[in-house]
Amino acid sequence: MKKQNVTFLTQAAMIAAIYVVLTYxxxxxxxxxxxxxIAEALTILPAFTPAAIPGLFVGCLIGNTLGGAILPDIICGSLATLIGAFFTCKLKDQAFPLLALPPVISNIVIVPFVLRYAYGIALPIPFMMLTVGIGEVVSCGVLGFLLYTALKRYRGRLFVPAGRK
Known part of the structure; x- marks a missing residue:
């Protein structure tokens, strides 16, 4: 296996493990x-390494499973994180506020419908969009900003891009 593949898989696995631990x-x-x-603060990591995309997806999948979520939540909630991570990676050269938007938006759009139709929560969907959105702004916006601020000075050194030593 090529060294760049090992690096990518190692970074993805570490991010997945941290996501699971924080969720649990x-x-x-x-x-x-x-x-x-709290683990959603990690959705800022695709701005530093593309390995965070599968890492966050797998971490959310395992975290939801261990947390006792039901199958639609495991699948749809993990897809919301995957979508957010993918678009954060696409925006990696943008300023922080834009980096936090994809996971916030994907969770606002997807999670309330999971809560309604998978769990039968009878609250109005717009209200659940608001509550999920507030939680995402706290985790991705506030905590994600703290993580981004701590890591940006190490960009290119902490997460070694594939093919570099």
């Missing part, structure tokens, strides 16, 4: 119609 440790407020998933 903070499970009491990582799930439900009012949630602040």
């Amino acid at each position: 440790v903070f499970a009491p407020f990582s799930f439900g119609e009012v949630q602040v998933r």
